Amino acid sequence: MMNKAGKDIWVFGDYRNYFRNRVTLQLLAKASELALRTKGRVCAIVFGSDVDEYVNEYIAHGAQKVYVIDHASLKSYRIDTYVELMKRLASEHGPETILIGATCFGREFAPRVAKRLNTGLTADCIDLEINNDGLLVQTAPSFGGNLLAKIITPEHRPQMATVRPGVFKELPHDYEVTGEIVNVPLPKNLPKDRVRLISSKHEPRRTQKIENARIVVCGGRGMGSKKKFKKLFELAGILDGEVGATRPVVYSKWTTHDSLVGQAGRQIKPQVLFSFGISGAIQHTAAIEDAKFIIAVNKNPEASMMKIADVAVVADANQVCAALIKELKKRIRR
Ligand SMILES: Cc1cc2nc3c(=O)[nH]c(=O)nc-3n(C[C@H](O)[C@H](O)[C@H](O)COP(=O)(O)OP(=O)(O)OC[C@H]3O[C@@H](n4cnc5c(N)ncnc54)[C@H](O)[C@@H]3O)c2cc1C
Numbered sequence: 001m002m003n004k005a006g007k008d009i010w011v012f013g014d015y016r017n018y019f020r021n022r023v024t025l026q027l028l029a030k031a032s033e034l035a036l037r038t039k040g041r042v043c044a045i046v047f048g049s050d051v052d053e054y055v056n057e058y059i060a061h062g063a064q065k066v067y068v069i070d071h072a073s074l075k076s077y078r079i080d081t082y083v084e085l086m087k088r089l090a091s092e093h094g095p096e097t098i099l100i101g102a103t104c105f106g107r108e109f110a111p112r113v114a115k116r117l118n119t120g121l122t123a124d125c126i127d128l129e130i131n132n133d134g135l136l137v138q139t140a141p142s143f144g145g146n147l148l149a150k151i152i153t154p155e156h157r158p159q160m161a162t163v164r165p166g167v168f169k170e171l172p173h174d175y176e177v178t179g180e181i182v183n184v185p186l187p188k189n190l191p192k193d194r195v196r197l198i199s200s201k202h203e204p205r206r207t208q209k210i211e212n213a214r215i216v217v218c219g220g221r222g223m224g225s226k227k228k229f230k231k232l233f234e235l236a237g238i239l240d241g242e243v244g245a246t247r248p249v250v251y252s253k254w255t256t257h258d259s260l261v262g263q264a265g266r267q268i269k270p271q272v273l274f275s276f277g278i279s280g281a282i283q284h285t286a287a288i289e290d291a292k293f294i295i296a297v298n299k300n301p302e303a304s305m306m307k308i309a310d311v312a313v314v315a316d317a318n319q320v321c322a323a324l325i326k327e328l329k330k331r332i333r334r
Pocket residue numbers: 219220221222223224245246247248249260261262263264265276277278279280281282283284297298299300303315316317318
C-alpha cells in the first residue's frame with residue numbers, strides 16, 4: 001500500500017495484562033519522539049469491549065488521536081477479525097508507520113497485518129529512529145544476535161515494526177492532556193473467524209528472584225496473621241512482583257526465609273516497593289535503599305518507614321491491600 005496521507009504513527013494498543021505489559025506505553029513514548037521529526041500525529045488503535053479506560057490511558061501517555069472499535073464481539077482477541085479490522089483501518093487512513101509490541105500477540109498479529117497491507121515488517125526491533133530522508137530506521141538483531149541490522153522501508157507504506165518490551169521508557173501519566181477519540185463502528189461484513197474460543201485459562205505465574213523483581217510487595221508484623229499475610233502473594237501475583245518480609249514475619253513462619261529483606265536477608269532494588277505494616281528498623285531499611293519508589297502503609301504516621309516512603313498511607317494495611325487487589329482485578333484483562 002502506498003502512502004495516502006499524513007505522517008501519522010500508529011501504535012497498536014495491546015492492553016492485555018495491562019499492569020505487567022507496558023510495551024504499548026513504551027511505544028507511545030517513542031512514537032512521540034519520532035513524531036517531533038516527522039511532524040505527524042501519534043495515534044493509538046484500540047479494539048475490544050468496554051475499553052474506555054485504556055483509551056484514556058493511551059491519551060495520558062502520548063496518543064494524540066485514538067481510533068477505537070468497541071464491540072462486545074471483540075472482548076476476546078481473535079486473530080482473523082483483528083487482522084481484518086487493522087487492514088481496513090490502515091487502508092482507509094494510510095498511516096506512515098505502525099508499531100506493535102513484540103509480545104506473543106504482536107508476533108502473531110503484525111506479520112499478518114503486514115502481508116495484508118503488502119508492506120514490510122521488521123520484527124523484534126531494539127531501536128527506532130528517523131533518518132535524514134524521513135524514513136524509519138528499524139534496528140533489529142540478526143544472525144542470532146551477532147549483527148545489528150538497520151532496516152528501512154523506502155517504497156512501501158506503512159513502515160511496520162514490532163518492538164521488544166522494555167527497550168523504550170514510557171512517558172509519565174499526564175492527567176491534563178486531551179486527545180481526539182474516533183469511534184469506528186464494527187464493520188458488518190467481516191469474514192467469519194476460523195477460530196472459536198471455547199475457554200481460556202491463565203498460565204501459572206513464573207517466579208523470579210526477589211533481588212531482580214521490578215515490584216516487591218513487602219509485609220511486616222502489622223499484617224497481623226499468616227492468613228492475612230497471604231493476601232500479599234495475591235497482590236504480588238497481579239503485579240508480577242515478588243513478596244518480601246521482615247524478620248518477625250519469617251520467624252513466625254508466615255513465609256519462607258528466602259523472602260527476608262534486610263541485613264540478615266536479601267538486598268532489593270525494585271522500581272516500586274510496597275511496604276505493608278512495617279516499622280522501618282534499620283536492619284530492614286538498609287536493604288531497600290535502592291528501591292526507586294516506596295509506598296508505605298502503616299497505622300502509625302510516625303513509623304520510620306513512613307518517613308522514608310515516597311507515598312505514606314496512614315491506614316490499616318489489610319484494608320489497603322484488599323482494596324488494591326479488588327481495584328486491580330477490575331482493571332486487568334487477561
Ligand atoms: C542482628 C539483627 C539483624 C536483623 N536483621 C533483620 C533483617 O534482615 N530484616 C528485618 O526485617 N529485620 C531484621 N532485624 C529485626 C529488626 O530490627 C526489626 O525488629 C524488624 O525489622 C521489625 O519488623 P516489623 O516492621 O515487621 O515489625 P514491627 O517493628 O513490630 O512493626 C510493625 C509495624 O506495623 C504497624 N502496624 C500494626 N498494625 C498495623 C495495621 N493493621 N495496619 C498497618 N500498620 C500496622 C505498626 O505501626 C508498626 O510500625 C534484625 C535485628 C537484629 C538485631
